[in-house]
Amino acid sequence: MTGLTALVLAGTRPGGDPLADYAGVSHKALIEIGGTTMIERVVAALVAAPAIGRIVIAIDRPALLEDLPGLQPAVCSKPWTTMPTQEGPSATVAAALAREGTPLLVTTADHALLQAAWIAEFLAACPPEADVAAALAPRKAVEAAAPATRRTWLRFSDDDFSGCNLFLLARPKAAGAIAFWGEMERARKEPLRMMQRLGWLFALRYRLGWLSSAAAAGRLGALSGGARLALVSMRDGRAAIDVDKAADLDLVRRMVAAEGLNGPSCTSGGR
Numbered sequence: 001m002t003g004l005t006a007l008v009l010a011g012t013r014p015g016g017d018p019l020a021d022y023a024g025v026s027h028k029a030l031i032e033i034g035g036t037t038m039i040e041r042v043v044a045a046l047v048a049a050p051a052i053g054r055i056v057i058a059i060d061r062p063a064l065l066e067d068l069p070g071l072q073p074a075v076c077s078k079p080w081t082t083m084p085t086q087e088g089p090s091a092t093v094a095a096a097l098a099r100e101g102t103p104l105l106v107t108t109a110d111h112a113l114l115q116a117a118w119i120a121e122f123l124a125a126c127p128p129e130a131d132v133a134a135a136l137a138p139r140k141a142v143e144a145a146a147p148a149t150r151r152t153w154l155r156f157s158d159d160d161f162s163g164c165n166l167f168l169l170a171r172p173k174a175a176g177a178i179a180f181w182g183e184m185e186r187a188r189k190e191p192l193r194m195m196q197r198l199g200w201l202f203a204l205r206y207r208l209g210w211l212s213s214a215a216a217a218g219r220l221g222a223l224s225g226g227a228r229l230a231l232v233s234m235r236d237g238r239a240a241i242d243v244d245k246a247a248d249l250d251l252v253r254r255m256v257a258a259e260g261l262n263g264p265s266c267t268s269g270g271r
Contacts, residue, residue: 001051001103001123002050002051002053003051003053003054004051004052004053004103004104004105004123005052005053005054005055005056005100005103005104005105006046006049006052006054006055006056006104006105006106006107007055007056007057007058007093007096007100007104007105007106007107008039008042008043008046008055008056008057008058008107008108008109009058009085009089009092009093009106009107009108009109010027010029010039010057010058010059010108010109011027011058011059011060011085011089011092012026012027012028012029012060018245019031019243019244019245019246019249022246022249023249026061026064027059027061027064028109028110028243029059029064029109029110030064031243031249033112033243033249033252033253033256034253034256034257036070037068037070038109038110038111038112038243039057039065039068039071039109040068040069040070040071041070041112041113041114042107042108042109042111042112042114043055043057043070043071043076043080044070045114045115045116045118045119046078046107046114046116046119047076047077047078048115048116049116049119049120050116050120051105051119051120051123052078052105052119053078054078054079054080054081055078055079055080055081056080056081056082056083056096056100057080057081057082057083057109058082058083058084058085058092058096059082059085060084060085062082065082083095083096083099088182088185089185090178090181090182090185091182093106093169093178093181094175094178094179094182097169097174097175097178098175101172102169102170102171102172102174103168103169103170103171104168104169104174105119105123105166105167105168105169106166106167106168106169107165107166107167108165108242110165110242110243110244111164111165111166111242112242112243112252112256113238113239113241113252113255113256114166114239115236115239118135118164118166118234118236118239119166121234121235122135122164122166122168122232122234123168125232125233126168126170126230126232127228127230129228130168130170130228130229130230131169131170131171131172131173131174131177131221131227131228131229132167132168132169132170132173132174132177132221132224132227132228132229132230133167133168133170133229133230133231133232134163134164134166134167134229134230134231134232135163135164135165135166135167135232135234135239136154136161136162136163136164136213136231136232136233136234136240137161137162137164137233137234137236137237137239137240138159138160138161138233138237139153139159139160139161139162140159140237141234141235141236141237141240142162142237142238142240142241143237144237145236145237145238145241146237146238146241146251146255148251149241149248149251150247151240151241154213154216155206155209156206156209156211156212156213156216157209157210157211157212158212158213158214159213161213161231161233162240163240164234164239164240165242166239173224173225173226173227173228174227175225176224176225176226176227177220177221177224177225177227177229179224179225180220180223180224180225183197184197197223198219198223199219202219213231214231216231217229217230217231238255241255
């Protein structure tokens with residue numbers, strides 16, 4: 001797969017983001033790690049991934065990106081553009097899907113440790129028949145990479161997994177999965193409504209630890225208009241470490257400093 005468009009979600013929450021406030025910037029994407037903003041780090045990883053042809057950054061204030069060194073035409077070797085954010089992440093992805101079509105790779109600006117090798121591994125492992133694929137990292141791999149990290153775990157009968165903020169919307173049926181995501185997003189403060197939509201038996205099996213990841217993918221696909229959903233397990237547990245709270249930021253900064261991972265850069269070319 002080559003010439004793939006990548007979408008980076010880089011907006012901010014209405015009223016501001018507590019983590020951005022903690023770091024003293026307007027947007028989480030502008031937080032510096034190893035001397036480079038997170039959005040520049042993510043874009044550099046996408047540029048280094050052979051499959052990626054162009055990049056779309058969803059941000060509510062595009063002017064914030066204009067002076068970032070890693071996004072300048074003389075530095076960044078793949079074209080990038082911006083698009084407006086919508087009222088939430090799912091709505092932004094839906095708008096991008098309508099505008100860009102499939103296939104579309106989706107990631108987030110707070111995926112500060114993202115590496116081109118992970119993108120290649122993920123794309124290679126996506127089943128060819130899948131309409132949507134999501135990257136997950138097993139608990140053992142995540143805890144081996146960062147024993148102190150606190151993640152949100154998806155507890156299936158075959159393993160515990162943490163999401164990696166890396167998705168492939170491979171075919172038009174992916175729109176159904178994004179619409180279902182939007183439903184869940186709107187119902188996040190109404191657990192009974194959410195469980196009713198998922199199905200009480202499904203929710204009970206998950207709660208009791210009886211649900212396999214394959215069964216979960218099948219059920220969610222069925223609820224997404226028949227989209228075929230694949231869950232792809234990543235080898236490197238760092239792929240699940242995004243920067244969502246102050247402890248994550250401190251952890252990633254320590255990891256980058258310890259590994260000597262200075263800010264990545266694009267090579268050459270133009271916007």
